[in-house]
Amino acid sequence: MLEITRIRTEKDSIIEGLKKRNLDVAPTIDQILDKDQQWRSAKTDLEAIAAEQNQLAKQIGELFKQGKQEEANTAKIRTGELKLKETELKSLVDGLDQEITQLLYTLPNVPNELVKAGKDEKDNEIVFEDGEQPTFSSEPLAHWDLAKKYDLIDFELGVKVTGAGFPFYKGKGAKLQRALIAFFLEEADKVGYEEYIPPLVVNEASGYGTGQLPDKEGQMYYVNEDDFYLIPTAEVPLTNIFRDVILPDDQFSIKLTGYTPCFRREAGSYGKDVRGLNRLHQFDKVEIVRIEHPDNTAKALEEMIEHVKGLLSKLGLQFRILRLCGGDTGFASAMTYDFEVYSAAQQKWLEVSSCSRFDTFQSNRLKLRFKNQDKKTQLCHTLNGSALALPRIVAALLENHQTPEGILIPEALQKFTGFDRIA
RNA sequence: GGAGAGUUGGCAGAGUGGUCGAUUGCGGCAGUCUUGAAAACUGUUGAACCGAGAGGUUCCGGGGGUUCGAAUCCCUCACUCUCCGCCA
Incomplete structure (x- = not known):
């Protein structure tokens, strides 16, 4: 499987190289990069939510310790909201992840420079x-x-x-x-x-x-x-x-x-x-x-x-x-x-x-x-x-x-x- | 096949709801001391991902659940080990 990082940075040489296998992978690569872009953005959002949740969980623990039930319960409402959003984003991220992997599986290795183009x-x-x-x-x-x-x-x-x-x-x-x-x-x-x-x-x-x-x-x-x-x-x-x-x-x-x-x-x-x-x-x-x-x-x-x-x-x-x-x-x-x-x-x-x-x-x-x-x-x-x-x-x-x-x-x-x- | 016990960082092994990516030991790395080495002492030492960076997220066998919060509780699957049986 090709590395996603390599596809990000060496897109053109990969497309060029795979032409030697008689493949035009440009559409696939574009699809991958597009999904990768979405994935990264969704992932960043997801992580921000996770960070806030972690923060809140700590605070709530603190509040309980101090006996501030009221405030703790208010904070809980917020975590509930976050959780909904998290579930949503997570399924988006996971879905994209799988789609990208599926697409990556379809790409063969890039031929070495010594390898000549050819059919069979x-x-x-x-x-x-x-x-x-x-x-x-x-x-x-x-x-x-x-x-x-x-x-x-x-x-x-x-x-x-x-x-x-x-x-x-x-x-x-x-x-x-x-x-x-x-x-x-x-x-x-x-x-x-x-x-x-x-x-x-x-x-x-x-x-x-x-x-x-x-x-x-x-x-x-x-x-x-x-x-x-x-x-x-x-x-x-x-x-x-x-x-x-x-x-x-x-x-x-x-x-x-x-x-x-x-x-x-x-x-x-x-x-x-x-x-x-x-x-x-x-x-x-x-x-x-x-x-x-x-x-x-x-x-x-x-x-x-x-x-x-x-x-x-x-x-x-x-x-x-x-x-x-x-x-x-x-x-x-x-x-x-x-x-x-x-x-x-x-x-x-x-x-x-x-x-x-x-x-x-x-x-x-x-x-x-x-x-x-x-x-x-x-x-x-x-x-x-x-x-x-x-x-x-x-x-x-x-x-x-x-x-x-x-x-x-x-x-x-x-x-x-x-x-x-x-x- | 029957019964039981486990699965935590390179290894060993603690941890039973928050400050735990995780005590400690060994190993590894760097340093101090030494002519050099050993010993001793000090420090350091997992991986992946997002981000220009600051920083953040995830991972305690896999998956799911409970909870504001899970290595820790529940469910489920997989694997490993021990004993008994059978067999090469």
Whole structure:
């Protein structure tokens, strides 16, 4: 959520910035500012009344003590009048407050200056490319065929036991899964991310904290009985650790990582995009989260990108990095880099990571602040990224590393799998 | 699942209708003393909002009520803890 103070002072740059998302928010902003004006004026009046009431209450107490019943009762009449007015003003103030918040909820984050205007994924910029396209002696199989051939993943069994999008991993398929998690966590550990194992369900407040609620409610599984949500990403519990926290100035940078399964309803997905591992309702992911001083955010994002690059290189996958255009950048994000690996058999790019800086957009909702040098509280910056999401990595590994002798496991992974090929 | 006890400032913990944003202790910060540190002593130390400022308002788990006045009384919801039961 954008800060109201920022809207007051940076109206024009916000309107300009959000044009990169193909949005014209000028009417909304004007509406907000108009209501904000009313709100402030009503609030001032309300506070004046409250001040007078406080004053009178004190006097009345004094008068009672001195036994001046008459005078006290006269004063009481005045408080009665004030109370009526107060009730009226209060409902006005509260109403405006809610309307403003509702409007604020509709405004996405303002894109960073590096972000180009654009409509959808077609306008994303490729900023980096690396790795070789693999060559095959015969037509490569898609990962769902490979999974069947080597008995690594059983999709039908998942359908039987749960439903579509909840596969079973078996044998070496399961081991590969476990190896990737261990590999990713160890790599994150090497560069200073502290490992957490968070809860997999969160309460409503946490959903609001990271912005899944109220707008993306339908994307999370909901446990009715206890009002819990299954996490769609470890970002939710890891970032909410810092909800309502005021950090000392010297605590930065805070770097966390965690492996969790992620649960997504993905309502409305269909067709070839959901085939095999391409889109699941439950998948594994290692997430990295950073809490930063605003001055360090750009550097932090660079570091995260380097980290993810390293992972993909060590896995021997061809990949590219995209800087998302305004229209494709997530609601809460100020700038997002997507990592895509090339899937040789499907002949398309698969998104495996997304690294974003949110600046104060999340911390504003979270009330995550720090004491700056002037001893003032100031909002922190938050960032996060996948490092990495497993299913599409598995898809690419299987497809790109298939040979007549079996699927070759990248060397970096072998110490975790305990085998060097799947045959 | 049954019974009970709680929820107050960074933490501990007082406060049962007015002068309480809140005693006190610890912690933090600043200073005195010291070559330095520790100890001791002194002072200081919550957040949000309105206002150009002076200043004002709000917050003692959330919401509602009683009252001129609520941390304190009433209602309600949430959460936490303890004991018993069940279970990994």
